[in-house]
Amino acid sequence: MPVAARIEFKILVLVFKAYHGIAPLYISDMITKYEPTRSLRSSSKRLLAVPRYNLKTYGRRAFSVNGPMLWNSLPNNIRETESLSTFKKQIKTFLFKRSF
Numbered sequence: 001m002p003v004a005a006r007i008e009f010k011i012l013v014l015v016f017k018a019y020h021g022i023a024p025l026y027i028s029d030m031i032t033k034y035e036p037t038r039s040l041r042s043s044s045k046r047l048l049a050v051p052r053y054n055l056k057t058y059g060r061r062a063f064s065v066n067g068p069m070l071w072n073s074l075p076n077n078i079r080e081t082e083s084l085s086t087f088k089k090q091i092k093t094f095l096f097k098r099s100f
Contacts, residue, residue, distance in 0.1 A: 001092075001095060001096055001099060002099050005095040005096070005098070005099050008070055008095060009088075009091055009092065009095055011063065011066060011067055011070055012067075012070055012071065012074070012091055013084075013087075013088060013091070014027060014063070014067065015031060015048070015067040015068070015070065015071045016084065016087050017084070018030070018031045018067075019031065019033075019046070019048070019071075020082075020084075022084070027063075030063055030064040030067070031048055031064070031067060031068065032048065032049045032051075033046075033047075033048060033049065034047035034048055034049045035049075045076055045079070046076075046079045046080060047071075047072050047079075048067070048068035048071050048072060049068060050065060050068045050069055050072065051064055051065060051068075053065050074091075074094070075094070077090075078090045078091065078094060
């Protein structure tokens with residue numbers, strides 16, 4: 001896999017761990033689940049809230065911004081995976097197909 005895909009893989013694994021409470025607390029605190037104010041179809045899709053950022057160059061690269069953006073761009077079947085090993089396999093397949 002290309003280097004960019006490997007970086008995305010590592011970020012997505014950290015986000016998965018944070019979402020499921022396996023990651024350390026300082027990483028889990030950077031991620032917030034998306035909770036709409038009213039009942040919407042998107043509330044059942046396991047999305048994450050993407051915080052606002054000021055700087056285009058540095059703000060988007062922060063884990064608290066880039067992690068949720070990558071997570072929300074995944075297909076639903078990958079986001080709904082419960083097992084870490086299955087998630088890793090699906091992410092590798094997804095990133096490999098997207099790269100080549």
